[in-house]
Amino acid sequence: MVDVGLGWHAGGGTSEGTTRPASVLLVDDRPANLVALEATLAPLGIRTVTAVSGPEALRRLLAEEFALVLLDVQMPGMDGFETATLMKRHPRTAHVPIIFVTAIHREASHLFTGYERGAVDYLTKPFDPNILRSKVRVFVDLFCKERQLREQSALMHERESRDREHRTEERFRALLDSMPLCVWALGADGTPVYANRSWLEYAGADAGAQGPLAALHPEDEAAVRTDVQTALARGEPLELEYRLRSARDGSYRWHAVRFLPQRDPEGVVSGWIGTATDIENFKRAQQAHSELAVREREAREAAEAANRAKDEFLATLSHELRTPLNAMVGWTHMLRSRTLTPEKQQKALQTIERNARAQAELIEDILDLSRIESGKLTLRRIPLSVNEVVRAAVETSRPTAEKHTVELVEALDEDLPPLMLDEVKMRQVVVNLLVNAIRFSPEHGTVKVVTRREPRFTIIEVLDQGPGILPEETVRIFELFGQGVRGLDRRTGGLGIGLHLVRRISELHGAHVGVNSQPGQGSAFWVRLPQSLAEEAERDAAGQTAPGDASGPVTEVQQKAA
16 A cells, blocks of 8 residues: 655645645635735645635635635625535535634624634634634645545545455456356457456467357358347347367367347447357257157158058958969869860960969069078079070060060170079079069060179179159169059059069179169169179089088078078
């Protein structure tokens, strides 16, 4: 604390703690008396102010502060006693000391009246100038000391207030720095003023001077800046969610950000307080919940679709089994009637044989599907010519093609190497592809089967002129009970297991299947057999056993349980 001192500075009418001179009010209706008083007090170096009446004296007293009033008793209108009475009634002037000065009223009664009206002294003329100066000096000195004490007290109070504010600000900053959320203080125009430790540690020391828009994600920046500028212009609170970059690893995390305006007593925005709370985990949980809901809905829809497909499969299976049975039963009754001509009898036997064979193939497909799904299907692989398998499948499918008036065309590469294949199952794969193509080909259309060699693969491809497949359905065409996904104009049914068997049997051989198709442009189904099947065939031809094979020339492969 600075010691401002309480001593009187002689001759100057001021204290050591202030340069402001003390003022003395001289009140007399005679200007000559005022001049005499000013001359008498001049050696004190104090400031004197004059008034020629009681009302003027009161106005002077209300306008500024005085150390003493030298008040004449005898004045026209409002005399000195009335003036003193009014001074003591007003709180602004009640404390100002009064010395009455008179040349007329010297009686004891007037003296007592003066003291009653609040005077501190009563001087009669003629008076000794030295005595007057001494008395004035005492009251001026007291006034200066009191003023000095007041100023010192005010200074101490101001310093204490500043210290309290400083301590409060330090505690407040410590509180903000201990918070896990980021906090900013901004000016009325959004200029950063303060950032707490959480923000500086998260976004880096340089981000403190740039404020809450320093680490925006590029995708969020334009929208966030627009919203913030709008809020600043309107003086309205703002709540946003956007991503902020971490200075530690450069990653972006979601934050919930709030901007609240601070207003002065007139309601004008004087600044802003901003906070940012990390909500990355909440966002992730929210996203995971949304994804889970989507997966749940998709699983439910898939289950419902599978249930519908199963019902459709059972209905189709019933129809596919009943149709050949009805044909066979009908022709059997006609044969037993012995009324048919030899030609009709031959046709009846052919029809019964054809339907029995179709029913046997259907049942075999169902049994294969059951074996595959249970992991019990066994392949007996031997070195085979791919072209021979394809030709056999074409001959098997030819009656179906003739029934639908579709031409089968072969384009086979004769230089293909033998592959280790299960003859029956691989022929079943090609037959299923051919029958599928025939069913969806227009009357008098063409189905082409192609074999060719590519680096590391042997390709079997079946091309049709059907309506094609919608792009979104190509991924489902090989699924179980997928008979409802093919084509824009499906004319024939089926159990929906043929293409599924194609995929599963091909996979057991280590092959891949697929389809290339566009609506209205037909479809091309292909089986891609790996070169390793040819290498196995070469080893088998040389009398070697492939790694893991223990059965010699004929390799049996049993599907592992899924």
